Amino acid sequence: xxxxxxxxxxxxxxxxxxxxALRLGxxxxxxxxxxxxxxxxQKNEVKFAWLVYLIxxxxxxxxxxxxxxxxxLRQKWNIHSYQGLSDLLAxxxxxxxxxxxxxxxxxxxxxxxxxxxxxxxxxxxxRLEYKTLLKKGWGWKKIDTVGRGLFxxxxxxxxxxxxxxx
Numbered sequence: 001x002x003x004x005x006x007x008x009x010x011x012x013x014x015x016x017x018x019x020x021a022l023r024l025g026x027x028x029x030x031x032x033x034x035x036x037x038x039x040x041x042q043k044n045e046v047k048f049a050w051l052v053y054l055i056x057x058x059x060x061x062x063x064x065x066x067x068x069x070x071x072x073l074r075q076k077w078n079i080h081s082y083q084g085l086s087d088l089l090a091x092x093x094x095x096x097x098x099x100x101x102x103x104x105x106x107x108x109x110x111x112x113x114x115x116x117x118x119x120x121x122x123x124x125x126x127r128l129e130y131k132t133l134l135k136k137g138w139g140w141k142k143i144d145t146v147g148r149g150l151f152x153x154x155x156x157x158x159x160x161x162x163x164x165x166x
Contacts, residue, residue: 015058017163020092024050024067025074025082050079050110054092057161061094062101063121068113077110085114101160107132124160127153 028045053064067085068074074082089095096117104112104125112133115123125133130153152158158166 017161018054018056020054020056022052022054022067022085022088023081023083024052024085024088025079026050027077027079050077052085052088052111054089054094055161055164057164060101060161061099062103062160062164063099063118064103065105065111066102066114066118068110070109070113073109073113086117103160103166104129104133121150123151124158124166125151125153127155 027048027050029048050067052067055062055064069084073079086096089099097120099118099121102115102118102121102123104115104123106112106129107125130151154166160166
């Protein structure tokens, strides 16, 4: 599928909360490359899904991570059945311009590789991860917008929605 609805609930009097998993693609990895715990490391391959999440509640559309488009990374990680994030969002009636908030879990390229697509979004990232974003040189400097207030940095926890604690 293009997307899987993971969770929906009605929290009165708030509008319905919907959470979608958007699968960019899939790789087959050795279990040694996926599991740190030795008891799960076997000689077989593990199917690994490359996911980002869309959370919708009322007029807020929150993307958790932005995935990546890089053909180099898709080849390097042997990703098959790849679909671009813009296409996945379109299947849900959204486009990058409609995303109001982006939460970046961390600064790896596979989690924050498409940040330039979301020009209307307010970004949220932990302070230490923001420093990683700038330091790694993966293109983050092109939207270094802390001075303009588009990046909100936090240290421990954050409420993007009243009922959603990060």
